[in-house]
Amino acid sequence: xxxxxxxxxxxxxxxxxxxxxxxxxxxxxxxxxVLPAPSAIGLAFVANFASLMASAWTTLSITLAAFVLAxxxxxxxxxxFSQSRLIENALYxxxxxxxxxxxxxxxxxxxxxxxxxxxxxxxxIIAWIVxxxxxxxxxxxxxxxxxHNLIDLFRLYGAGRWQILTRLQLPTALPHLLSAMKISGGLxxxxxxxxxxxxxxxxxxxxxxxIVEAGNRLEIAKMFAALALLSLMGIAIFFSLAALEWALLHxxxxxxxxxxx
Amino acid sequence: MPLLxxxxxxxxFDSGLEAIRRLDLAVKPGEFxxxxxxxxxxxxxxxxxxxxLLQPTEGAVAFPGGRPExxxxxxxxxxxxxxxxxxxxxxxxxxxxxxxxxxxxxxARALERVGLKGFExxxxxxxxxxxxxRVSIARALAAGPKLLLMDEPFAALDELTRQALxxxxxxxxREDKLTVLFVTHSVFESxxxxxxxxxxxxxxxxxxxxxxxAPPAERNEAWRVTAEFAGEAARVSAALKxxxxxxx
Ligand SMILES: Nc1ncnc2c1ncn2[C@@H]1O[C@H](COP(=O)(O)OP(=O)(O)OP(=O)(O)O)[C@@H](O)[C@H]1O
Ligand SMILES: [Mg+2]
Numbered sequence: 001x002x003x004x005x006x007x008x009x010x011x012x013x014x015x016x017x018x019x020x021x022x023x024x025x026x027x028x029x030x031x032x033x034v035l036p037a038p039s040a041i042g043l044a045f046v047a048n049f050a051s052l053m054a055s056a057w058t059t060l061s062i063t064l065a066a067f068v069l070a071x072x073x074x075x076x077x078x079x080x081f082s083q084s085r086l087i088e089n090a091l092y093x094x095x096x097x098x099x100x101x102x103x104x105x106x107x108x109x110x111x112x113x114x115x116x117x118x119x120x121x122x123x124x125i126i127a128w129i130v131x132x133x134x135x136x137x138x139x140x141x142x143x144x145x146x147x148h149n150l151i152d153l154f155r156l157y158g159a160g161r162w163q164i165l166t167r168l169q170l171p172t173a174l175p176h177l178l179s180a181m182k183i184s185g186g187l188x189x190x191x192x193x194x195x196x197x198x199x200x201x202x203x204x205x206x207x208x209x210x211i212v213e214a215g216n217r218l219e220i221a222k223m224f225a226a227l228a229l230l231s232l233m234g235i236a237i238f239f240s241l242a243a244l245e246w247a248l249l250h251x252x253x254x255x256x257x258x259x260x261x
Numbered sequence: 262m263p264l265l266x267x268x269x270x271x272x273x274f275d276s277g278l279e280a281i282r283r284l285d286l287a288v289k290p291g292e293f294x295x296x297x298x299x300x301x302x303x304x305x306x307x308x309x310x311x312x313x314l315l316q317p318t319e320g321a322v323a324f325p326g327g328r329p330e331x332x333x334x335x336x337x338x339x340x341x342x343x344x345x346x347x348x349x350x351x352x353x354x355x356x357x358x359x360x361x362x363x364x365x366x367x368x369a370r371a372l373e374r375v376g377l378k379g380f381e382x383x384x385x386x387x388x389x390x391x392x393x394x395r396v397s398i399a400r401a402l403a404a405g406p407k408l409l410l411m412d413e414p415f416a417a418l419d420e421l422t423r424q425a426l427x428x429x430x431x432x433x434x435r436e437d438k439l440t441v442l443f444v445t446h447s448v449f450e451s452x453x454x455x456x457x458x459x460x461x462x463x464x465x466x467x468x469x470x471x472x473x474x475a476p477p478a479e480r481n482e483a484w485r486v487t488a489e490f491a492g493e494a495a496r497v498s499a500a501l502k503x504x505x506x507x508x509x
Contacts, residue, residue, distance in 0.1 A: 149339040152314045156333055157356040157404070167352075171343045252343045252384045 036221035041228070044221035052210065052222075056229050059192050059206035062120065063237070066127030067188040071181065073128070074135025082143040082169060083161065092140075099133040103191060107198040116199075123195040123206075130191030131184040138180035142173025175253050178245040185237040193230065207233075262325050263287040264408060264440050265311065269320035271465075272306055280306045282465035284320070290407075293434055293441045295451035297497070298461030298469075299505055304444045307466070308333070308410045311442070329408045329440075332401030336413040338393035340385040346372060346396045347381040353404040371399040375429065391422035398426075402433065409434075409441045416446065427453060431480060448501060452494040453480060460500045462507050469504035472496055 018038045024030070025037040032040055045052065077095070081088035107126050114122035146169045154164050196208035207226050214223040249255065267286040273279045281303040288294055296304050309315040311322055312331055332353075340349045350371050354364035372381060375395040385393055394414060401409060415423045431454060434441055445451050451458045455474055462469045474493055477484055484490055 147339060149335045149337065150341065152309070152312075153333060153339065153352075154356065155314060156312055156331065157353045159356045163356060168341070171341065174343070252386060254342075254386065 033218045033220050036224060040221045041224040044219070045225040045228075048222055048225065052207075052226060052229060055205055055207045055210045055226070056233065058120075059189075059196070059208065059230070060233055062123050062127055062192045062195075062206065063189045063233070066124050066131050066191060067185055067237075069124075069128050070131035070135050070184055070188065074132050074180075074184075075139050075177065077136055078139035078143055078173075079165065081140050082165070088140075095133060095136055098129055103130050104194055104198060107195055111195075111199055119199055123192060123199065126195035126198075127188050127191030130194075131188035134180040134183045134187065135177065138176040139173050142176030143169045145176070146172045175249055175255065178241070178248065182238060182241045182245065185241050186234055189230075189234050189237060264290045264292075264324065264326060264329060265442075266323045266325065267307070267311070267320065268323065270307070270310060270317045270322065271319040272303065272310060272315065273318045279465040281310075281317075281467075283467050285468060286459065288440060288442060290326075290440050291438055293431075293443065293454055293456045295455040295458045296442060296444045296461065297446065297448070297451050297458060297501055298466065299463045300446075301464045302461045303464060303466030304461065305412050308412050308442065308444060312410055330404055330406040332404065332406035332409045334394075334397050334401045334409070334411040334414045336416055338385070338390075338397040340393060340396055340400075342385050345382050345384050346377060346388070346399075349385070349396055350400045350403050353400060357404060368399075368403050371403040372396070374402065374433065375399045391418055391426065394418065394426060395429075398430070398433075402437070405437075407440060409439050411441065411443045413444050413446065415450070423450070428481070430454065448494055448498045449485075452490065452497050453485060458497050458500075460497070460504050462504045469507060470500045472500055 022037045022039060025035060036044070077091070081092065103126060106129075110125055111119070111122045114125065143165075146164075150168055151164060154168055159167070192206065193208040196206045197212065199209075200212075207230050210226040211223050211230075214220070214226060265286075265288040267284050270281060270284040271279075272281040284303075284307060286294075296307065298304055306315065310317050312333055313322075341352070344352070347365070347368050350368040351364045354367055355361075359367070369381060372378060375398050377392060377395050377399065380388065380392065385396070388396065397414070401411075415426050418426065427450065430441075433439065441454075443451070443454060452474065453476075456476065457474060458472045459468055460470045460472070461467065472493075
């Protein structure tokens with residue numbers, strides 16, 4: 001399949017679905033509080049542009065901050081684990097507990113502890129919890145996957161732990177880390193949205209809250225506009241990380257080999 | 262004075278497995294010694310002990326003339342996939358603290374010697390199996406070793422590539438006055454390359470027999486098909502067969 005076709009095909013499909021949607025809503029005269037037509041959603045988007053954008057920025061900044069902190073924390077802890085079996089054995093179970101406990105269930109607690117006056121910090125912590133674990137577990141695995149013969153070779157030439165870590169283990173872990181980043185980027189957004197829902201009325205000003213608010217007022221078109229903005233954000237995050245992955249790996253990694261078509 | 266001696270070396274792993282019971286070996290400078298023996302008799306373990314990567318449980322490894330620079334070649338090319346050929350060959354020099362520019366030049370020279378001039382910027386996945394093995398040999402040579410330890414380096418290659426690499430290895434051995442300890446499963450390869458073949462018994466490893474060979478100055482295709490070569494190979498083969506039967 002040619003490159004242009006691969007890009008054009010999903011776009012054409014999307015446009016066709018939108019056109020069909022518009023036609024059905026008009027033909028069947030579906031009321032806008034049940035299902036607004038794409039054109040109505042577009043109008044709602046334009047009408048509420050300023051407030052939607054401000055909300056999008058709130059959600060995006062929490063998502064990105066949580067993601068960056070998850071990246072630093074996950075890689076940092078994984079490196080610590082790789083240097084000390086003791087620390088790994090002591091801490092890993094708690095990282096798992098953090099991961100398997102549904103975030104919706106602990107979110108209210110975190111919000112109470114941190115306090116409504118610092119709600120952004122609470123949202124950040126919740127999104128961070130969700131985004132953190134894939135980075136930690138994949139990087140931990142990646143650091144351990146270094147070729148044993150290569151480790152021997154490094155030792156033969158007198159390399160210390162630091163050199164083995166930076167020149168062998170970290171490059172080995174890079175593909176694992178990059179695929180974890182694609183997952184965590186999406187999870188950070190989900191975490192931020194869930195946190196806003198839990199935080200609820202008045203306090204949060206992100207996109208999730210716009211959705212709740214619009215729903216309460218039966219402004220379904222505005223709700224769709226916020227929803228579309230949210231998916232756009234998720235898509236943008238995913239593709240930026242996929243592009244980063246390609247940039248860093250395509251020269252040498254097997255995953256970037258051209259597929260046989 | 263031998264370059265390397267193993268004195269009553271024994272190795273028992275933490276698992277309790279006795280890999281080597283007793284290994285005595287002396288290697289003189291300039292020798293090309295092949296180590297053959299049944300699978301699991303401790304050949305790789307012995308190489309790792311000599312390289313200082315494993316400690317023997319008993320006995321000692323000694324280098325009477327001081328520890329020489331050691332090069333190691335594994336069965337797999339064992340290259341870093343994220344580094345190009347030059348980057349891989351440069352590694353030992355960089356780890357030893359050689360300045361960047363000099364390391365670069367020496368690595369390029371090592372690649373040239375194994376016939377890979379022009380492939381400096383190629384990544385491992387862009388190279389064939391034989392070429393990857395050449396990079397691996399260049400890396401082992403880059404730091405100017407006196408002793409080269411090779412663990413079935415050509416086992417995964419096709420016959421023609423293997424023969425070409427055997428000839429190139431002999432050339433490097435002669436030019437650099439290397440001492441080589443070469444593990445192989447191939448009777449023909451050991452006969453073709455070595456000045457001496459050490460035959461080991463099944464696990465736990467011991468030396469069963471040693472065959473001193475007197476190869477002609479110029480080993481080549483023609484020598485491989487002489488009756489003389491066949492006779493030498495038959496000696497190695499018989500010793501190996503006998504070692505297998507000995508066992509415990
Ligand atoms: N790190 C280890 N821990 C425990 N046992 C080991 C370890 N390394 C090797 N062994 C065991 O020691 C024995 C000798 O292993 P070694 O790799 O030295 O054999 P080998 O002669 O090189 O065999 P092959 O010809 O198949 O490569 C084997 O039984 C192997 O399973
Ligand atoms: Mg072996």
